[in-house]
Amino acid sequence: MIRSADIREWRDRDVVDPKGRKIGALEAIYVDTATDQPAMATVRTGLPTRQRLVFVPLDEAMLGPGYVKVAHAKALVRHAPSIGTDDILPAEREESIFKHYDMPYRPGANGERQLARR
Template sequence: MAMFDVDDIRDWRGLPVVDKDGGKIGKLEAVYFDTATEEPSFATVKVGLPGGGRLVFVPLAGARVSPGHLRVIVDKKTAKDAPSIGTDGELEAAEEPGIYGHYGLDYQVGANGERRLGRR
């Protein structure tokens, strides 16, 4: 999974998220954790115009923090085409499989049917 401390990633909220080639995707809004492992697995990144926009989900596996930004291993177009929620919206459990599927990742609900992603 991601190679950074969870507490550290929260400090990056509002800073730029860039793709593997350094292209700006948007600004980090929140971190979602895998409820089974407690590891950070996705970030929401604000894209679009100031005062509007949406939050896209970007995987954190392989992400790196550096001074001034967070670099993820997906490309900008894939990230911007990812499933999204409104800037004041909430992720519904039924939307989780689509997020994983967009990135070619396997999705499994918890052993007791619990959802996979939780925001902190």
């Protein structure tokens, strides 16, 4: 299991898919608000002049020397919901990330968000 304490060390590491293909660079970690455990990462992709942040789940993620390997193919991640490099995730778009990866979306009992940036 990935520990929350390790998160600070992940920033700017390469994010690779199961076949080792580089997807982009890790920008930020989002934790599940119910458990405070890492749930999603944003990955910086695109050309240097037109970058964006795509979301990828951290389920089954593995840390290696200088990289984070995720369980999802590069093509799937590249087509995931994204935000601008200076933007924040709007609450109304959070569910679309989970749907993209066929994952259940579980907001809090009072409608609280499931993800929080760390």
